[in-house]
Amino acid sequence: xxxxxxxxxxxxxxxxxxxxxxxxxxxxxxxxxxxxxxxxxxxxxxxxxxxxxxxxxxxxxxxxxxxxxxxxxxxxxxxxxxxxxxxxxxxxxxxxxxxxxxxxxxxxxxxxxxxxxxxxxxxxxxxxxxxxxxxxxxxxxxxxxxxxxxxxxxxxxxxxxxxxxxxxxxxxxxxxxxxxxxxxxxxxxxxxxxxxxxxxxxxxxxxxxxxxxxxxxxxxxxxxxxxxxxxxxxxxxxxxxxxxxxxxxxxxxxxxxxxxx
Amino acid sequence: xxxxxxxxxxxxxxxxxxxxxxxxxxxxxxxxxxxxxxxxxxxxxxxxxxxxxxxxxxxxxxxxxxxxxxxxxxxxxxxxxxxxxxxxxxxxxxxxxxxxxxxxxxxxxxxxxxxxxxxxxxxxxxxxxxxxxxxxxxxxxxxxxxxxxxxxxxxxxxxxxxxxxxxxxxxxxxxxxxxxxxxxxxxxxxxxxxxxxxxxxxxxxxxxxxxxxxxxxxxxxxxxxxxxxxxxxxxxxxxxxxxxxxxxxxxxxxxxxxxxxxxxxxxxxxxxxxxxxxxxxxxxxxxxxxxxxxxxxxxxxxxxxxxxxxxxxxxxxxxxxxxxxxxxxxxxxxxxxxxxxxxxxxxxxxxxxxxxxxxxxxxxxxxxxxxxxxxxxxxxxxxxxxxxxxxxxxxxxxxxxxxxxxxxxxxxxxxxxxxxxxxxxxxxxxxxxxxxxxxxxxxxxxxxxxxxxxxxxxxxxxxxxxxxxxxxxxxxxxxxxxxxxxxxxxxxxxxxxxxxxxxxxxxxxxxxxxxxxxxxxxxxxxxxxxxxxxxxxxxxxxxxxxxxxxxxxxxxxxxxxxxxx
Numbered sequence: 001x002x003x004x005x006x007x008x009x010x011x012x013x014x015x016x017x018x019x020x021x022x023x024x025x026x027x028x029x030x031x032x033x034x035x036x037x038x039x040x041x042x043x044x045x046x047x048x049x050x051x052x053x054x055x056x057x058x059x060x061x062x063x064x065x066x067x068x069x070x071x072x073x074x075x076x077x078x079x080x081x082x083x084x085x086x087x088x089x090x091x092x093x094x095x096x097x098x099x100x101x102x103x104x105x106x107x108x109x110x111x112x113x114x115x116x117x118x119x120x121x122x123x124x125x126x127x128x129x130x131x132x133x134x135x136x137x138x139x140x141x142x143x144x145x146x147x148x149x150x151x152x153x154x155x156x157x158x159x160x161x162x163x164x165x166x167x168x169x170x171x172x173x174x175x176x177x178x179x180x181x182x183x184x185x186x187x188x189x190x191x192x193x194x195x196x197x198x199x200x201x202x203x204x205x206x207x208x209x210x211x212x213x214x215x216x217x218x219x220x221x222x223x224x225x226x227x228x229x230x231x232x233x234x235x236x237x238x239x240x241x242x243x244x245x246x247x248x249x250x251x252x253x254x255x256x257x258x259x260x261x
Numbered sequence: 262x263x264x265x266x267x268x269x270x271x272x273x274x275x276x277x278x279x280x281x282x283x284x285x286x287x288x289x290x291x292x293x294x295x296x297x298x299x300x301x302x303x304x305x306x307x308x309x310x311x312x313x314x315x316x317x318x319x320x321x322x323x324x325x326x327x328x329x330x331x332x333x334x335x336x337x338x339x340x341x342x343x344x345x346x347x348x349x350x351x352x353x354x355x356x357x358x359x360x361x362x363x364x365x366x367x368x369x370x371x372x373x374x375x376x377x378x379x380x381x382x383x384x385x386x387x388x389x390x391x392x393x394x395x396x397x398x399x400x401x402x403x404x405x406x407x408x409x410x411x412x413x414x415x416x417x418x419x420x421x422x423x424x425x426x427x428x429x430x431x432x433x434x435x436x437x438x439x440x441x442x443x444x445x446x447x448x449x450x451x452x453x454x455x456x457x458x459x460x461x462x463x464x465x466x467x468x469x470x471x472x473x474x475x476x477x478x479x480x481x482x483x484x485x486x487x488x489x490x491x492x493x494x495x496x497x498x499x500x501x502x503x504x505x506x507x508x509x510x511x512x513x514x515x516x517x518x519x520x521x522x523x524x525x526x527x528x529x530x531x532x533x534x535x536x537x538x539x540x541x542x543x544x545x546x547x548x549x550x551x552x553x554x555x556x557x558x559x560x561x562x563x564x565x566x567x568x569x570x571x572x573x574x575x576x577x578x579x580x581x582x583x584x585x586x587x588x589x590x591x592x593x594x595x596x597x598x599x600x601x602x603x604x605x606x607x608x609x610x611x612x613x614x615x616x617x618x619x620x621x622x623x624x625x626x627x628x629x630x631x632x633x634x635x636x637x638x639x640x641x642x643x644x645x646x647x648x649x650x651x652x653x654x655x656x657x658x659x660x661x662x663x664x665x666x667x668x669x670x671x672x673x674x675x676x677x678x679x680x681x682x683x684x685x686x687x688x689x690x691x692x693x694x695x696x697x698x699x700x701x702x703x704x705x706x707x708x709x710x711x712x713x714x715x716x717x718x719x720x721x722x723x724x725x726x727x728x729x730x731x732x733x734x735x736x737x738x739x740x741x742x743x744x745x746x747x748x749x750x751x752x753x754x755x756x757x758x759x760x761x762x763x764x765x766x767x768x769x770x771x772x773x774x775x776x777x778x779x780x781x782x783x784x785x786x787x788x789x790x791x792x793x794x795x796x797x798x799x800x801x802x803x804x805x806x807x808x809x810x811x812x813x814x815x816x817x818x819x820x821x822x823x824x825x826x
Contacts, residue, residue, distance in 0.1 A: 191327075191362055193362065197312075197316065198312045198315065199300050
């Protein structure tokens with residue numbers, strides 16, 4: 001089965017092991033002191049794409065990323081694990097994009113990669129945690145979307161996913177093309193492959209600018225981003241703020257009062 | 262940051278920076294001809310060494326994030342045997358899958374068969390790390406080394422049939438030992454019969470203690486010459502599991518390395534391919550196979566020593582008694598220092614031996630393509646002898662040191678060390694076999710003693726003693742020179758006419774002394790290159806072996822004087 005899969009992968013600061021220096025006085029992340037990694041959930045999306053390629057060897061997996069030139073490493077991470085192609089969207093005019101501008105830019109690039117059957121990405125990124133991008137890309141493309149997929153199958157132009165919902169799992173189906181966001185409950189991504197690393201570590205990554213994807217500058221970067229951050233406040237919950245509530249009628253009543261307060 | 266067993270070990274990375282690596286890479290890569298036809302072959306020395314680093318980083322990732330976390334479950338669950346087949350523990354299956362996906366099978370095989378064409382040094386570094394993560398699993402992974410026998414001695418047809426399959430991830434085993442043939446392999450009885458009608462060989466009989474005996478591709482030692490009783494009647498065969506005819510009768514329930522199935526195999530008219538020439542199975546091929554496997558066990562031992570040191574150091578840092586971490590107590594600190602010194606000494610000898618093997622084997626391989634130049638022939642001969650002399654030392658002493666390190670590791674843990682919750686309990690059991698299989702320590706002594714009596718080790722020591730050292734290391738070099746003289750005096754003493762009959766009884770002590778002193782010289786060289794990483798170990802080790810050498814000298818002198826009384 002011929003299948004063109006695009007995986008959206010983002011370079012993010014590794015905030016999984018941090019200390020007090022990680023936030024600047026204004027509340028934003030001090031990126032300079034943090035190593036960069038591929039957004040962990042995007043790796044689950046990549047594995048789903050590679051599993052499809054295992055099943056349908058004629059399928060093509062393309063990694064699409066957006067960011068500064070150093071984000072080319074994200075594309076290489078995809079190649080090292082078996083992706084066929086990769087594109088980095090890099091242009092000064094993309095800087096400062098919120099999720100709306102990012103998803104517009106990504107959608108323009110996906111149109112350039114046409115025909116595309118399936119767009120996969122992580123359910124959310126660990127730096128923003130908005131989980132907007134998959135839905136917004138689907139809107140820009142006018143495609144159906146499945147968010148929070150734990151597993152997916154493609155057969156005869158039909159996609160079946162198992163979606164993580166509150167208190168359970170939902171099984172849903174649609175026809176291609178579709179945008180799917182993948183959770184970290186899906187299988188862990190495979191390791192890098194030695195030959196792929198030896199082959200691709202010096203391969204140049206294809207870089208597309210605003211013109212290459214025929215994007216409207218007004219919808220990209222700062223200009224295309226309606227989101228304005230009013231302020232940022234670091235919130236660190238401390239143990240002393242925790243309260244133990246006994247599982248008694250009185251305890252439950254106290255809790256209810258606190259919630260509706 | 263994700264844990265990584267390679268990037269976290271600066272000391273391990275040191276071994277790729279040895280000056281001999283450039284020569285090894287140039288020979289392995291044959292002037293980088295393959296880069297014209299193979300998309301992943303390097304174009305120059307820097308790229309090749311960089312490839313070693315990159316791939317070892319993948320190994321380090323898998324060790325830290327897949328194999329080590331699975332080790333406890335694999336040890337508990339172990340493999341099972343049903344319907345003549347082995348089922349691996351679930352963690353073992355995941356480990357194998359990760360190694361296969363990462364393309365870590367067939368690492369040393371040439372590009373044309375789908376391998377990475379890696380030299381022995383990075384291959385053994387990978388084995389070292391995998392062993393530290395799970396010493397049982399490294400057996401399954403490192404049996405890919407059997408492919409080397411097919412590559413060296415098999416026909417083109419056999420190479421093309423089997424080597425790409427190994428590189429794609431199929432597992433291997435070497436079926437040598439039998440119920441009545443352990444160390445004494447020349448008495449092997451498994452029968453190989455040639456059928457004129459089918460134009461192929463059939464194997465019948467039993468093999469025992471076969472590691473990973475339900476593998477995809479087996480190397481089998483079998484008696485092809487009817488009526489013979491010694492090693493000259495044995496040939497090497499390849500059995501392909503796809504052909505069928507071999508059943509796993511049972512698997513052993515072992516003290517350690519539980520993830521690695523040890524099988525009893527029954528061959529019932531199993532079709533097999535003759536590998537190389539008839540009658541050369543034991544005399545030539547097993548000897549070559551065993552030397553490679555012995556270095557593999559030396560790497561396994563280094564990995565266990567590393568894991569033992571890491572566990573002990575971590576525990577001693579975090580365990581507080583009498584108001585302070587126990588690492589601050591001299592009795593514990595001494596154990597930790599000795600463990601680290603023995604680890605670094607094991608690796609110094611292991612990787613030096615690996616470099617010798619690389620040089621002579623690669624030149625041997627090149628000799629099949631073109632006539633070697635006279636200086637290349639001399640180089641090949643020199644390093645072949647060095648490798649042969651060093652391999653039993655690396656295996657024998659590496660195995661003994663790994664056992665000493667796990668003993669100390671448990672000791673540092675105190676009562677907790679006996680508990681299943683602590684990794685050291687498994688390490689203690691896993692290490693035990695390293696002084697036994699692929700030739701016991703006593704067999705290594707037998708292989709090594711001739712290099713003591715013929716003066717070869719002494720000449721190597723003399724060469725090493727002349728190598729320039731930094732000012733810091735000068736005092737240690739002087740101590741080593743003194744030890745060298747004491748060793749030579751003991752060898753000379755045991756060679757006097759009336760004592761020659763007793764040399765076998767003293768051989769372990771002579772070989773140990775030689776190995777210690779050679780390790781000492783190599784560790785001093787490592788410390789000269791990087792005092793920060795190896796300086797302390799060099800000092801501790803030289804002090805340790807000085808006492809050991811004195812002990813052995815004293816024993817031999819007492820033995821002689823009491824014997825003369």
